[in-house]
Amino acid sequence: xxxxxSPLVLVVDDEEPIRQMERRILEKDGYRVIEAGNGAxxxxxxxxxxxxxxxxxxxxxxxxxxxxxVRRIRTARPDLKVLxxxxxxxxxxxxRQMLWEGEAFLDKPFTxxxxxxxxxxxxxxxxSTGKH
Amino acid sequence: xxxxxxxxDVIHRLKNHIAIIVGFCDLLLAEVPExxxxxxxxxxxxxxxxxxxxxxxxxxxxxxxLS
Numbered sequence: 001x002x003x004x005x006s007p008l009v010l011v012v013d014d015e016e017p018i019r020q021m022e023r024r025i026l027e028k029d030g031y032r033v034i035e036a037g038n039g040a041x042x043x044x045x046x047x048x049x050x051x052x053x054x055x056x057x058x059x060x061x062x063x064x065x066x067x068x069x070v071r072r073i074r075t076a077r078p079d080l081k082v083l084x085x086x087x088x089x090x091x092x093x094x095x096r097q098m099l100w101e102g103e104a105f106l107d108k109p110f111t112x113x114x115x116x117x118x119x120x121x122x123x124x125x126x127x128s129t130g131k132h
Numbered sequence: 133x134x135x136x137x138x139x140x141d142v143i144h145r146l147k148n149h150i151a152i153i154v155g156f157c158d159l160l161l162a163e164v165p166e167x168x169x170x171x172x173x174x175x176x177x178x179x180x181x182x183x184x185x186x187x188x189x190x191x192x193x194x195x196x197x198l199s
Contacts, residue, residue: 015148015152017152017156018148018151018152018155021151021152021155021156021159022155024159025155025158025159028159028162060144087143087144087147087148087151088140088144108147108148108150108151109147109148109150109151109153109154109155109181109185109188110151110154110155111154111155111158112155112158112159112162113158115155
């Protein structure tokens, strides 16, 4: 983690209402959140030096989906935690037989509690939620 | 049982819409205080969305069985 600052989360989803919802849920729980509306912007934000600790990536986006986005930045950011948010987990498993360490997926639709628990599990290894 | 033929793309879009409804209802229920007259309405919307969410695995399964 980066000192006393709360973790910075990058949300990448082509659906603006989904990004807004995830941002509000996460900010309410104490996380800092930035957004990108497509995979290319997500890669650029991950490469520009920000200390992003968790990427929440939609799998199904036009042009560049979440899995490809992660492949492009994995070498530069092997430590990055990734939560794939998807309505099609089978698509991810088609291209990748298993998730890497520090990766998880969350099936859409999900509840606010489900999102916070998935994020907490990835970042802290526990289900507890609350201000960070 | 009558046949249900929902395309994969429609199911995907439905899941996105339901995710938005459930997520914003969760947020509203955390922010609207007990006793607020709008709270019961939000709970109804939330319940309907959760019920729709519970139906999705069944619709997905039936699509798989039919395809």
